[in-house]
Amino acid sequence: MTGPLGFPLQAMKPTMTNRSDDLHDANVPLVLDVDGTLLRTDLLYETFWAALGSDVVATLRGVVSNWRRPERLKQALIEIDRPAIELLPVREPVLEMARAAVQAGRPVHLVSGSNQALIDALAEVLELPGDHYGSDRDRNLTDATKAAFLVEQFQSGGYDYVGNARADLKSWGEARKIIAVEPDRGLLQQIKALGKPVEILPDGWGASEVVRELRPHQWVKNLLLFVPLLISQTFSAGAFLAVLLATAAFSLGASSIYVLNDLLDLEADRRHPEKRFRPIAAGRLPISAAMRISLLLILLALSLGYLVDPSVALLTLTYMAGSLSYSLWLKKRRWLDLLALTGLFLLRLLTGAVAAGVIVTPHLLALGFVVFFTLACVKRLTALSRMPTRAHLPGRGYAPGDLIPLERAAYTGVGLSGAAFLVYVMDANAAGLYSAPLVAAMAVIPAVLWLFRMVRLSIAGREDYDPVRFLLHDRAGLALVAAGAGLLLLAA
Known part of the structure; x- marks a missing residue:
């Protein structure tokens, strides 16, 4: 199997649990996290290493100056250099899910803590239409901030959310359905405790x-x-x-x-x-x-x-x-x-x-x-x-x-x-x-x-x-x- 960028990707068979017939409801938005979910990588780390390879001094200065303000740090790093979006490794099953939703007429949105400019570029490369949301100089769209934003945009229980980490728990808590990429045992227990329909996509790494x-x-x-x-x-x-x-x-x-x-x-x-x-x-x-x-x-x-x-x-x-x-x-x-x-x-x-x-x-x-x-x-x-x-x-x-x-x-x-x-x-x-x-x-x-x-x-x-x-x-x-x-x- 090859990804949208021509790179071979490992085929994975999702493990489904609690699947209901209304998952393809065209009125329910499908919201995708990006880092570690849609992508097999993290855009903040990608940007850091791209910037470091371009200008070591400016990158270290940006990190030290904005250590406590991640939204400012993300902006400072992309002003030094950006990763090549078209080359980033994509998690194929998640992209297939997004494209199937688009074909079915469902709204699909990328909502990520990564910088807005990178999210827009990624959506364009992957040909995902619609509105997409990322962090800017004044807002770090992660954790509780992301969950509050999703409720404001789609109402509680008004979206299905695809994520991969503990930082997504609050967003899953407000979602109609949980779709999780390779959660560890502890995270899986926390997900099940939310009492919502759950779908698991297995995809890990090892020794x-x-x-x-x-x-x-x-x-x-x-x-x-x-x-x-x-x-x-x-x-x-x-x-x-x-x-x-x-x-x-x-x-x-x-x-x-x-x-x-x-x-x-x-x-x-x-x-x-x-x-x-x-x-x-x-x-x-x-x-x-x-x-x-x-x-x-x-x-x-x-x-x-x-x-x-x-x-x-x-x-x-x-x-x-x-x-x-x-x-x-x-x-x-x-x-x-x-x-x-x-x-x-x-x-x-x-x-x-x-x-x-x-x-x-x-x-x-x-x-x-x-x-x-x-x-x-x-x-x-x-x-x-x-x-x-x-x-x-x-x-x-x-x-x-x-x-x-x-x-x-x-x-x-x-x-x-x-x-x-x-x-x-x-x-x-x-x-x-x-x-x-x-x-x-x-x-x-x-x-x-x-x-x-x-x-x-x-x-x-x-x-x-x-x-x-x-x-x-x-x-x-x-x-x-x-x-x-x-x-x-x-x-x-």
């Missing part, structure tokens, strides 16, 4: 959406923290446990930033052929829940880092701050974003070294820099090559004209990576770790072939948007990586 949003497969990148430990051939249990905890801290911290990044990238993700299916973009994971999850992950990451050492906690915080800066600003800056991604990878090496108590040589850092820069180019090449139309890359600073420069930069990175690897292996510090330096030097062949393969596949558009996911399923690439690692082990 699977949370796991998908955290993207645990990306934690593979944090195995880089073990590189300094392995290269230095330090195999004590204490050092291993310290690096393991630091890796867990980085993984949780990375997931927290993935969540924040998806919140900042909502519009770009919804325009993307694959990323639009991510839980937050698709409305399968509520924005409010995602924000709480991100905060919890940040606290857990810093706590784990502190267990290892305060410096590891500080490096973990630096990584998260750098990732957030990347999401807010740097990812939109052509070339600068590649340097930022490279720096975040190098930070993993440094943190692993601090956790293990070993030294990272300048030659190893130089090798890491050119390899990570090449992989960052691969990421952008893939995105540009797989764009369905040769257009500007959404949410990024790249256009089709950047393909050639990116390709040249990537191939240069491949060559420099090979040279940097040989310099590292022949370095006096590294030479003491290998009994057969020439065998170790031979590992440059599979390493360079692997990087070259990654670049070629990205240019051809045959690589996944997610390089880590591609690497984990690329047998030829994994064989090259294994060959390089095997040569280094033989040389050790």
Whole structure:
């Protein structure tokens, strides 16, 4: 099943209770709440993240200035930026109910605490005729205020109301019939206590959406923290446990930033052929829940880092701050974003070294820099090559004209990576770790072939948007990586 905007939506079979024959009475208005009811998202949160992605300072100033006046806050946020209404995830069964009512001649009204301008735009996009009502600078149309407004407009018992939250209880209390979207057990008891006909629309979210949003497969990148430990051939249990905890801290911290990044990238993700299916973009994971999850992950990451050492906690915080800066600003800056991604990878090496108590040589850092820069180019090449139309890359600073420069930069990175690897292996510090330096030097062949393969596949558009996911399923690439690692082990 697809929604009105062309996005696939999960089909749901409403569970009906106490259904009466007069529900299709053409004289009884059908009133729809919007946030979490007609939409699988909340317009206030959508507007906040759209504004934050556009102007951080103005958004934070607006929040602080209007914290106690939600109606003013909503107005201040839409003056900074607005979400793309046509891309918002719609709850299909509720929209079908509204359209069926319109066809039957019933009045249909959106009545929401969201800003009036957004409600009007949504009604226009969804082609719902009639009068619709939202908050303005002087009125926050929620809870008791909404219930009083509905009684004033339609009289008590003169409308059927579709909602999803405890804030709708007063509006349900004045309605003729209650239609509730996925109420929890406590809310359902409160609804039944109102003594009115009730219809339930099941549509929840669970652990699977949370796991998908955290993207645990990306934690593979944090195995880089073990590189300094392995290269230095330090195999004590204490050092291993310290690096393991630091890796867990980085993984949780990375997931927290993935969540924040998806919140900042909502519009770009919804325009993307694959990323639009991510839980937050698709409305399968509520924005409010995602924000709480991100905060919890940040606290857990810093706590784990502190267990290892305060410096590891500080490096973990630096990584998260750098990732957030990347999401807010740097990812939109052509070339600068590649340097930022490279720096975040190098930070993993440094943190692993601090956790293990070993030294990272300048030659190893130089090798890491050119390899990570090449992989960052691969990421952008893939995105540009797989764009369905040769257009500007959404949410990024790249256009089709950047393909050639990116390709040249990537191939240069491949060559420099090979040279940097040989310099590292022949370095006096590294030479003491290998009994057969020439065998170790031979590992440059599979390493360079692997990087070259990654670049070629990205240019051809045959690589996944997610390089880590591609690497984990690329047998030829994994064989090259294994060959390089095997040569280094033989040389050790």
